[in-house]
Amino acid sequence: MPPALRWAEPPEGPVVVLLDQTRLPTEEVELVCTDVPALVRAIQTLAVRGAPLLGIAGAYGVALAAVRRFDVEEAAAQLAGARPTAVNLGYGVRRALAAHQAAAANGATPEEAAAATLAEARRLHQEDAEASRAVAARGLALLDELLPGGSHRVLTHCNTGALVSGGEGTAFAVALAAHRAGRLRRLWIDETRPLLQGARLTAYEAARNGLASTLLTDNAAGSLFAAGEVDAVLVGADRIAADGSVANKVGTYPLAVLAKYHHVPFVVVAPVTTIDPGTPDGASIEIEQRPGSEVTQLTAPAPAGAAATGPGSGTLVAPLGTQAYNPAFDVTPPELVTAIVTEAGVVSPVTAGGIAELCARSRQVTIS
Ligand SMILES: CSC[C@@H](O)[C@@H](O)C(=O)COP(=O)(O)O
Numbered sequence: 001m002p003p004a005l006r007w008a009e010p011p012e013g014p015v016v017v018l019l020d021q022t023r024l025p026t027e028e029v030e031l032v033c034t035d036v037p038a039l040v041r042a043i044q045t046l047a048v049r050g051a052p053l054l055g056i057a058g059a060y061g062v063a064l065a066a067v068r069r070f071d072v073e074e075a076a077a078q079l080a081g082a083r084p085t086a087v088n089l090g091y092g093v094r095r096a097l098a099a100h101q102a103a104a105a106n107g108a109t110p111e112e113a114a115a116a117t118l119a120e121a122r123r124l125h126q127e128d129a130e131a132s133r134a135v136a137a138r139g140l141a142l143l144d145e146l147l148p149g150g151s152h153r154v155l156t157h158c159n160t161g162a163l164v165s166g167g168e169g170t171a172f173a174v175a176l177a178a179h180r181a182g183r184l185r186r187l188w189i190d191e192t193r194p195l196l197q198g199a200r201l202t203a204y205e206a207a208r209n210g211l212a213s214t215l216l217t218d219n220a221a222g223s224l225f226a227a228g229e230v231d232a233v234l235v236g237a238d239r240i241a242a243d244g245s246v247a248n249k250v251g252t253y254p255l256a257v258l259a260k261y262h263h264v265p266f267v268v269v270a271p272v273t274t275i276d277p278g279t280p281d282g283a284s285i286e287i288e289q290r291p292g293s294e295v296t297q298l299t300a301p302a303p304a305g306a307a308a309t310g311p312g313s314g315t316l317v318a319p320l321g322t323q324a325y326n327p328a329f330d331v332t333p334p335e336l337v338t339a340i341v342t343e344a345g346v347v348s349p350v351t352a353g354g355i356a357e358l359c360a361r362s363r364q365v366t367i368s
Pocket residue numbers: 046049050051052086157158159160161164169170171197235236237238248249250328
């Protein structure tokens with residue numbers, strides 16, 4: 001699989017190259033962004049997506065602006081505003097922008113300031129790869145502790161693998177570590193309506209890595225719990241508030257409620273860059289509302305060779321003019337979360353000071 005995102009310098013000039021996730025699993029097509037508006041569009045159409053990768057994309061976007069001599073401040077504002085919920089996007093943008101500003105303030109030439117900005121984006125990319133390795137190890141240790149049987153049946157939602165990360169991802173990376181250790185009996189994959197990140201992307205990553213996996217519709221999860229087939233739920237996060245509330249792909253909260261009812265651990269796996277100490281609680285998290293057409297129309301990935309149509313441009317499944325409610329994320333309150341696994345440690349969000357302590361241990365969340 002090509003990397004989810006890479007920086008390239010062809011003769012025509014530097015570009016950000018994305019693996020177009022709207023085309024998966026049918027086709028592995030790269031999308032070349034030569035300017036910031038193209039990258040903003042790619043973020044908004046979910047060609048590039050998932051919290052950690054959005055941070056990396058934001059940082060490289062600022063670097064692209066610096067290297068190509070676009071207005072860096074304006075580019076940073078456009079990129080940071082492309083989607084509202086994943087805190088990593090603004091974080092990545094701010095880190096790259098801060099590097100550019102610091103270089104300029106120290107008398108750097110535009111070339112030198114651009115080089116410093118690109119170096120910062122590369123650093124963030126690398127840090128995310130390292131965080132991914134660390135959360136995988138910590139997450140597997142936690143699973144082994146919570147589930148002493150050593151044969152884990154894990155349910156996951158949305159897509160949290162290499163497609164959203166500088167490394168192998170977050171929740172998916174834990175499942176992958178369990179698989180490699182011979183302790184993953186099954187990965188249950190929610191299809192993740194309406195844009196099918198589970199069916200299109202997680203099932204694709206699971207197949208590529210040889211995991212024993214089964215896809216289910218989101219609304220089949222209840223019967224799966226009732227049948228006693230789920231040992232743990234592993235999900236990622238787009239923003240974790242200071243009180244431990246977790247915003248993640250819509251459909252996560254119902255899984256947390258089901259997990260609580262069935263006494264199944266509900267574990268959130270995320271890099272510390274996803275923790276936002278500046279957001280006090282779940283109610284303060286801005287939830288992205290997406291077009292109703294994503295619900296009223298079914299969009300299959302484009303067949304190989306055909307032009308991609310993008311989300312919401314498919315077959316109508318509701319009467320023309322039907323209103324649809326389409327929040328991209330929901331918020332799981334801390335009392336439903338068994339543990340949050342980060343590279344800086346594992347905490348229970350209801351433990352006093354747990355999140356604050358993680359933030360203190362990590363220099364990565366201190367940028368304002
Ligand atoms: C490690 S990725 C965690 C989250 O970003 C992921 O679960 C998710 O909700 C992604 O949403 P998306 O709308 O596809 O960007």
